[in-house]
Amino acid sequence: MSRRELSLVDGDWLQERLEDPDLVICEVDERPLIYRVGHIPGAQCLDWRVDLQDSVARDLPDGDSVARLWQRIGLAERSTVVLYGDQSNWHACFAYWLFKLYGVEDLRILDGGRQVWVREGRPLTRETVPESGCVPRVPAASGARYRARWRDVLAAADNGIQLLDVRTPAEYRGDVLAEAGYAEEGAQRAGHIPGALSVPWDIAVDEDGRLLDEDQLRVRLAARGVDLEAPAITYCRIGERSAHTWFVLHELLGGEARNYDGSWVEWGSMIGMPIATGEQPG
Template sequence: MTPATADDPKTLVSTNWLATHLKDPDLRIFDASWYLPDMGRDAHAEYLAGHVPGARFFDIDEISDGRSELPHMAPPVEKFMSRMRAMGVGDGHQVVVYDGMGIFSAARVWWLFKLMGQHDIAVLDGGLPKWVADGHKTTTTPPTIRDRHMTVKTEPQRVRDVTEVARAAKLGDHSIIDARAPARFRGEAEEPREGLRAGHIPGSQNVFYQDLLNDDGTMKPPTTLRTIFKDAGIDLQKPAITTCGSGITAAILSLALERMGKTDHALYDGSWSEWGMYADLPIATGAT
């Protein structure tokens, strides 16, 4: 496993990197801010009030599978392609995605692009807060958009469904890593979504996504990330499945694994929103 460099256009780039490349003709930027209801924030309103110059707004809830009862599941290929074309993002573009928390929902869009076979995408390290703190300007001016065709070739190995996760949990042949807060993982705190049981997937282990980040919202270096995963009891020799509440913060784990040079990881898209809903699926409580 070869860890990524500090600025890697396929995983994570700094605010200085983005500022240097801001006027590159083939750069496309997304504001992919998304917040839980109890955070009391309006992502789109914040985008309109100020965003990185040239950024488009990526609506995670809208660019999803509208046929599913589960929140923001990965969209059908055709929907993804049409939305990207409408926003002028396509073949040959380097994409940078950020959010208003530091690293939170942006990683989800990074994972979605990878699922769609798009590799030239990176998360902005530290997101909009770091961009502003480093003295870079924001704007309220909308970007100029021109249609661009995107060729999509999905990479199904990057996603797992409930049947595959249940099998992996039973066989123990994968490391199932849960990004939720420890109290939720242990089943000691109520789930924010009504009707979900408390606990975790049997055999899964907990790496709280916030433990992977520095105080300024940037991601810790690959050597530190590896130590965090190992200290949590994660067997990095096994293929990994990341999970969380609804598939958002699981992608932060996926990004961290990719930064460490581990490529055999997939995201459980339904996550606890699905697993916790069905009484016939087993759950575990307490620490692993």
């Protein structure tokens, strides 16, 4: 199987397997209310702010919290997990990245996410899935293999690692702290990390939200100056869009990549951190 077949599925693949007892389906939206409007039959709801983040500190959930989540959704050793959501799978890719950090390998993203499933007229339900009574798999120790911290970012240039800023060009230039509607995600300063390339996340998707094929991805990324043979660290504002680009680089293209989930909210608020503005990396 190709890397794409191992990490990405389409609606036909998923609809044929909705009754598979070893399949765990999770919807991860920006706002969980969307799930209650109608979701894929059998899908669990993951609240990315509650389930995929620490309840107190701005950090990832610890292993015990992840184990409780996996018990609730029925993620056992034999499970195959399919994740999908709105916004072309921003938050679904964040969940994918988090699950991967904790040792799950049998993971898939539904190509195009929620909007494509709905557009194709596939089945939806409002029935919620009861909590599973299964014995969950044990989370592995969360390592640094796929995650970057601010110190890694600060040392990136010295270590031959390229930084990819996947926010909008306006955020990159420093014209705005955050897009309209995301005031709670603003940092203290605007701009980008010096040396970072501007690689908006949406260059990887088609008009309908599906991911482009490998050749198109390589062409578009190269046009933005990305060296696909060199390691990369992706970042955005809070780590969800950069998880999408991490998925493209690492899972689809087989590159060496890490996601900086602290992203601009952390970097742009820390005293003494270098910042660049304008069109150029700086």
